[in-house]
Amino acid sequence: MEIVAPAGDYNRFLACIKGGADSIYLGLKGVGARRKAPNFTLEELKEAIDFAHLKGVRVYLTLNTIYKDIEIENLYENLKTIYEWGIDAFIVQDIGMVKFIKENFPEVEIHGSTQMTVANYEEANFLQKLGLTRVVLARELSFEEIKSIRSKTTIELEVFVS
Numbered sequence: 422m423e424i425v426a427p428a429g430d431y432n433r434f435l436a437c438i439k440g441g442a443d444s445i446y447l448g449l450k451g452v453g454a455r456r457k458a459p460n461f462t463l464e465e466l467k468e469a470i471d472f473a474h475l476k477g478v479r480v481y482l483t484l485n486t487i488y489k490d491i492e493i494e495n496l497y498e499n500l501k502t503i504y505e506w507g508i509d510a511f512i513v514q515d516i517g518m519v520k521f522i523k524e525n526f527p528e529v530e531i532h533g534s535t536q537m538t539v540a541n542y543e544e545a546n547f548l549q550k551l552g553l554t555r556v557v558l559a560r561e562l563s564f565e566e567i568k569s570i571r572s573k574t575t576i577e578l579e580v581f582v583s
Contacts, residue, residue, distance in 0.1 A: 425481070425579060430459040434469050437478075444479040445469075446512055449499065452484065463499055467506050479509040484522075485534035487515045497525065504529055512557070523552050530554045535581065540566070542573035549576040557581070 426442035428434035437445045447469065448460040461469060466482070473480045482503060488496075500511075500522070510530035513519055514537055522531055533539055533548050533556035540559040548556055555577035558567060567580060 428469075431461065431465050431469065438473065438476055442478060444481060444509070445473060446481040446483055448483045449503075452496065463502060466503060470503075470506050470508060474507065481510040481512050481532060482508050483512045483534070484518055485512050485514045485536050488518055493518065493521055500526065510554070516551070519551055519553065532579070533557060535560055542570045545570060545574040545576050545578070549574065555579055
């Protein structure tokens with residue numbers, strides 16, 4: 422089991438590390454579903470990646486919204502820098518972004534965001550065929566539904582718990 426924790430800013434990131442998270446997901450300022458949250462500047466993100474890796478913690482960048490052409494093109498340089506710095510995975514919602522990442526950053530893991538609302542094994546298997554390594558299942562699923570999906574797919578599954 423992996424404990425994945427959210428960090429909306431650098432102080433919360435440090436709290437996640439201190440709290441024992443195995444992985445941390447976070448956003449870049451102005452990007453993703455929580456673009457109005459404090460999030461991380463490019464420099465803060467680089468520092469976070471370095472610090473997390475020293476502690477054996479993985480870092481996932483959320484790109485979990487739908488993107489227009491111009492937004493994808495404008496993200497390229499920042500994603501290239503983040504990729505080269507050693508981000509462990511991108512969490513995406515947009516299938517076009519999956520294609521863009523696979524073509525431009527082929528070595529990074531791609532996780533399907535909960536915003537994809539994956540609620541059955543067919544969706545999970547389809548996303549695995551596209552090259553995703555993990556999907557965050559829809560929050561509405563019961564434990565029995567999650568177990569059923571698990572029995573019919575080999576992709577990594579992530580679920581929200583409270």
